Amino acid sequence: MTIPQIVADVTSSFTLKSHHLVNAASSAYHFDQMKSAIIAVLLLCRPLVAQEKSGAICVAPIPHQPPSTAATPELFCRSGNFSLRIDSQNVITWPKDKSISVTGLDLNGSHRVVVLCDGKPHQTFKFRFSEYRVAKACLFLNDLYWTAQLWEPEQAPWCKCNR
Numbered sequence: 571m572t573i574p575q576i577v578a579d580v581t582s583s584f585t586l587k588s589h590h591l592v593n594a595a596s597s598a599y600h601f602d603q604m605k606s607a608i609i610a611v612l613l614l615c616r617p618l619v620a621q622e623k624s625g626a627i628c629v630a631p632i633p634h635q636p637p638s639t640a641a642t643p644e645l646f647c648r649s650g651n652f653s654l655r656i657d658s659q660n661v662i663t664w665p666k667d668k669s670i671s672v673t674g675l676d677l678n679g680s681h682r683v684v685v686l687c688d689g690k691p692h693q694t695f696k697f698r699f700s701e702y703r704v705a706k707a708c709l710f711l712n713d714l715y716w717t718a719q720l721w722e723p724e725q726a727p728w729c730k731c732n733r
Contacts, residue, residue, distance in 0.1 A: 576697035625675040627656065627683075628723065628731035631665040639683040641715035647687035652711065655684045665710070677705055685711070686716045693718045704726040706731075 579706055636650025652664035656672055663676035664685075675681060675700045685693040697720055707720050723729055 572615070573630065583732060605625065610726040622663050624673065625677050626671050626731070627661070627709070627720070628671040628708050628729040629654065629665060629670050629672065630705065630726065630729045631667055631669060632711050633713070634666050637713075639714070639716075641717055645693065645716050647692060649688055651688050652692075653686045653689065655686065657681055659684065669728075669730045675699070683709065683718065683720070695720075700723075711726065 583659070611724050629711050632652060636648060637646065640646035654664055655661045656675065659672070662670070662672070678698050678715065680698050682694065682696050684691055697707070699707070702722055704722065706723050708726035709718065709720050710726060710728060711717070712719055723731075
């Protein structure tokens with residue numbers, strides 16, 4: 571439930587009760603209670619909002635062995651030395667043993683992912699977290715075609731970042 575929904579629920583609850591009030595003093599008292607309740611709800615929900623200020627990508631590991639095939643000759647990376655860059659961040663060596671998490675990504679902006687082979691651009695795509703239901707995504711290289719793919723975490727059990 572979002573903060574505006576919570577505030578609307580609290581406000582409608584107090585509005586319904588205010589129709590039954592008899593005098594102005596009682597109405598003012600309930601209005602003060604309503605303000606206090608709204609402030610309390612906002613303060614309690616603040617940590618939840620803070621958790622959703624940035625997104626994360628979990629990068630799934632690739633096999634230690636270089637690929638033997640690819641979808642097209644242009645996607646073939648003979649050495650298997652993959653790395654990636656997200657936006658203007660530093661290049662990250664693609665993990666081979668365990669998933670890694672890239673955090674602190676803006677939830678509102680567009681992000682560019684560049685997959686590199688031997689340090690040279692190999693594949694690139696853009697995405698927005700608004701395209702996903704959660705502020706996390708799983709980045710992996712399809713092991714048959716070696717195409718970069720970004721899926722929601724529950725659809726990609728091979729991404730093993732902290733959930």
